[in-house]
Amino acid sequence: MPELLSRHMKSTTALRIMALSFCSVLLNACGGGGGGSGSISINAASSGFSLQGNISISAGSLVDSDINNDASQNISNNTPQEAQQLPSFAVLGGYVNEAMEGEAGPLFTEGDPVDYFSIYLYEGQSIVLDIHDADNADLDLFLLNANGQIVLDSSLSLDAIETLSAPFEGDFQVLVEAFSGASNYTLRTEQTMNISTTGYRLSDAxxxxxxxxxxxxxxxxxxxxxxxxxxxxxxxxxxxxxxxxxxxxxxxxxxxxxxxxxxxxxxxxxxxxxxxxxxxxxxxxxxxxxxxxxxxxxxxxxxxxxxxxxxLIQSAAIPNDARYAEQWSLPLLDLPEAWEVTTGSTEVIVAVIDSGILSQHPDISSNLVPGYDFIEDPDNALDGNGLDSNPEDLGSSYHGTHVAGIIAAVSNNTIGVSGIGWNTGIMPLRVLGDSGGNLYDAMQAVRYAAGLSNDSGLLPVQPADIINLSIGGNGFCPENYRETLSEVRAQDILVVAAAGNGGDSSNRFIPANCNDIFAVSALNLNQELADYSNYGNAIDLAAPGGDDVDLDNNGITDGILSLSASSGGTGLTYNYSYRFGTSMAAPHVSGVFALMLAVNPQLSVNDIEQMLLAGLLTDDLGIAGADSQYGHGMINAGKAVNAALDSLVNPPALNSYLSSSISAFEFRPALTQTEFETRTVGNDPVTILDTVYDADWLNLTQLESGAVDTWQLSVDRSGLAAGLYEDTLSFVSNSNSLNIDIVLQVNEPQQVYEMGPLLISLLDSESSTIQQQIRISSSAGSYQFNFNNLEAGSYFLTASSDLNGNNLSDAGDASAETSSFTLDEDTVLSALELEWDSVLLSTP
Structure with missing residues (x-):
């Protein structure tokens, strides 16, 4: 029987960085059931077979109680007294509009500019508003006290995303308001928030x-x-x-x-x-x-x-490049000592997967190798086409150029700044455009950099030796990304990623929480974890990321100085700027790794990983040994280059250790189980001696044993009160202990989930033409559908919400389709499940 699949196949794998253009859906099939529905249009035979079934709504998925659909039994949520109750863990589809704005429907004339929601939030829990027609509408997000009378915070911007965080645990009201226009929106709660926007908050200074x-x-x-x-x-x-x-x-x-x-x-x-x-x-x-x-x-x-x-601004406080004295991070990492051994090699290439490059900047141009533009959406790319061979940064942040300059700005040339590797090659790969980017495009760039097949149909003349990812997004590492990174590691290519700037656990920041990468947290000038830097089990090591203060009182911000530009009437002026973030920390590590490979090109990923575990590349910070803030410590270029030099004579001993395909996992309300893998890294066998966890609601089962062990994690919410539960799963081996953080979300068991009226269409598989279409409403969270008078043949089914009531699947609507199936008898489908999907990326 058919399985309901996303109609936007790329977007089930694509994590939107700045804005989500739609919400995708998941369905599993099949069984028994029945029901009825109201017809919108029918193109049917006079007699034939019937197709019946039901669609249930996934736990956690809800709908705004007043949407612009005349089939919806709207209940006003337009005042604090009428606030719609939400569970603590939810994803909600909604619609707001000003009067006479948006689609024709019950809300068009008088408008529905505000939606109030009552919700219990946990300290630090985030509320994220995705605005699906941000080009034509401006929606704002407010966090209010429990009775909805006092504004505690608000996110006010023209962006497609607004975000806020709960300052304490307790009851709140959340207000979504249309400042202008009309738009579908998705409102969701997150355990952590690592989404970067340019909007201004009331809590900003x-x-x-x-x-x-x-x-x-x-x-x-x-x-x-x-x-x-x-x-x-x-x-x-x-x-x-x-x-x-x-x-x-x-x-x-x-x-x-x-x-x-x-x-x-x-x-x-x-x-x-x-x-x-x-x-x-x-x-x-x-x-x-x-x-x-x-x-x-x-x-x-x-x-x-x-x-x-x-x-407001807080105040506290070798090479011959003109501004080298302002680059405090380089001597902090003992770069002068490393430069006594090597200043890098043109044969070592670092792929910078980011916003592109300012190819004419005089302090980087001579170190560039050919790159590529992997932004498929021409509007986002701002270049009028999709994929192309020109990775020029056409935006205004020049984030990628700043990152590339840290790694390999042209050095000892009397101007500007010094790069870590004076001669290191940079391969610019563009994935971030005007409205950010998505994981799918980023994966194609990763594959290109590694010399793997990709959507460009091309391969680089020489694959990269190192891939720098100063980009990321919120969520757990998806399987398709894990597979790609595993293939990259098999090519012996180092991948370095920023830990994220949420000031929270990196276990929910992609790709820092993925295996087969080096996740880097950020330090300030005093070698302390920067306030904004993520932390957690995923952190491998730390590097300077800077800050916007002046801790040494020298009159210069403690940011990281690198390449930039400004625009004017005569075009771009190439210059330099201070920035801070884990985006700046990661390229410090990539740059040092490039110096190591310049000394010993035969070093493998396993070699460098083992050197890191042995303490040969870093200075230990914080508590003794590896920890959740600094990993194995701060990268030290002098030590790292000398370790690479020593490895020419004495190859590093590879002590095997246990690794996992996940570092953390969050069981949202709809999830009850997941599978993951553990494997041995190194040549010597590693034996798992014990698995340890405390929670009664958690269960671990080994599914397969071998070179790679497959495990199933499952949870049982029976008897648990609504709330947030956490535990740590530990694998104790004869080599190391491996910890995986587990988060469980529990809503009230009587909570009913729904998405408002759904459009259900039956289409001919060969022509993709609609044979019958109906609109159905839910009963206690279940949607019954019934098609009659069907000829025998091959069909597929589509399901879509309709928040704005225009009988179409628009941005912000859930939309999915089944696989093709043959109908040659009366058929009943059940166990079809629909859910909102909204995972986002941003630039750290």
Whole structure:
């Protein structure tokens, strides 16, 4: 019988970095059941066979109680008193719109600009809002106190993602609001949040009643000064500093934002009336909120290039490259000692899988080898086509160039900065575009770098020796990515990945939580774990990532200085900038590994891994031995290069150890079991002496034994109260102990899950034409469907939610299809299960 598969096959493997364009679905088949439904359109024979079945909704999947679908029995959630109750662990599909915006439907005329939800959250638990039509709508996210009257935090941006975190454990209300337009959205809770956005939060540190604004044309500033209808005048913004030809520092007038509501018919202002009824924890917080709202209004003016808060800054505090003295991280890692042995080799190539490269930057151009652009979406790529051989960075962050410069900026050339490897080759592979990227494209780039088959149909002249991944996303390492990394390791290619910037466990940050990579946490100037850096069992070692403070009081931020650019009327100006993050830590390790291979090209991944375990590459930090913050310690280039030099005479002894295909796993409400593998790394046998865990709800079963052991983890929620449960599974071997963190989410057992009305279509397998289509609603979380008068033949079934009520599967709707099946008798299908899917990536 058929199995329901995603209609967007790439997207079941693609982890969206900045925005999710849809939610995919999973279905398993088959059995017995029955039911009925209402027909939308029928193209059927006068007599024939019947097809019946039911679709159940996966645990954790819910729908907004008032959506724009006339088949939905809407229940208002438009006030705090009407807040829709959500379990602590949920993924919800929803819809909000301003009046007369969006698709025709029950919400079109009067609008549905706000949705309130009541939820119990755990400290640090994240709320993520995915906005599926961010080009035409602006949605905001608010975290309120339990009665919905006080704003504790808000995420206010023009991004496709808004994120917040619970400051403590307890009851909250969450508000989703349409600042403008109409859009489907997905609201989800996460145990940790490692999603990077450019949005501004109420909890951010900035000066109230001030903003920094730049006009596209200086003349427009003068014109708006004399136009009483301009937001410049209506907000009583006054110049505090700056000139029209450059950024202006503007101060707001004395009026509060509500006083402008009677001056305009703008829907964006009317939408704010709701929030001005809310309270704030202090007058200063209220002033900050009004500041962000005013910035939003300015951002909507086409004359404005940008409007931003005036952020507060915390203050505490060899080669002949002009700015080498500012590169504090290089002597910290004993690079001068390493450079006495080698400054790198052009035969060693590091693939930088990132946002592309500024190929004409004078401090990197001569160290580049041919790369590739793996962004398949032309709109995201900004180059008008899909995959192509030009990895030029067309964005504005130049993240990839900054990362590449840390590894291999041209050195000893009297300008700019020094790279770790003066002669190391850089292979730029572009996967991040205007709206981020996805895991599928990134996997293709990884495969290309390793000389494996990929969607480009091409292979590099020389595969990379090292792959640097200063990119990542939220979730556990999926099987398809594990397989790719295993193939890469089999090619003896080192993969180095950033641990992520969530200040939380790296066990939920991809690819740092994958095996067959070196996960790198970030240090500040004092060799301490940076506040933003992730940590956990997945960390292998640490390196400088910098920070935005000045701990040594030298008047220069403690960020990592590397290559950048700025745009102007005459084009790009190539320059340098300070950045901080685990994105900056990872290339320090990649650069040092490249120096090691320059000394001894025969070193294998196992060799370098064994050197790391033996303490030959790092300086131990924190508690003695490996730990969850620094792994095996801070990379030391001098020690590492000398270890590589010694290995030419005395090859490193490879002590075998036990490894696992996962470092952590989270059992969301719909999951009850998973499989994983353990294997021995090295030539000597490793014996598992014991497996240890404490939780009664957890069970471990060995499925296969051999060179690779296969295990099944299962959980039993019977008798457990709703809540968050954690345990650690430990494998004790004669070589090492291997720890896997386990998280279990439990909702109330009586919780009913649903997705609103579903569109069910039966299509001919050969022509893919719709034979019958029905719209059905749920009964206690189960959807019954019934097709009659069917001719014998080959068919497949599609199922889709319809949040905006247009009888189509749009961005943000769950959408899936079965495999093809033959119908030659009355047939009943059951055990079909539908769930929202929303895993995201970002740039660390």
């Amino acid at each position: 900035f000066v109230p009643n001030e903003m920094i604004v730049r006009y596209r044309d200086p003349q427009q500033y003068s014109q708006q000064q004399n136009n009483p209808q301009s937001w410049l005048q209506r907000l009583e913004l006054r110049r505090m500093a700056g000139e029209a030809e450059r950024p202006l520092r503007l101060g707001m007038g004395r009026r509060s934002l509500p006083q402008y509501q009677d001056q305009t018919a703008d829907s964006t202002v009317r939408a704010r009336m709701q929030n001005n009824q809310l309270g704030f924890t202090s007058q200063a917080t209220a002033a900050k909120f009004n500041t962000l709202m005013a910035i939003k209004l300015m951002q909507g003016d086409s004359a404005i290039q940008y409007a931003e808060p005036n952020l």
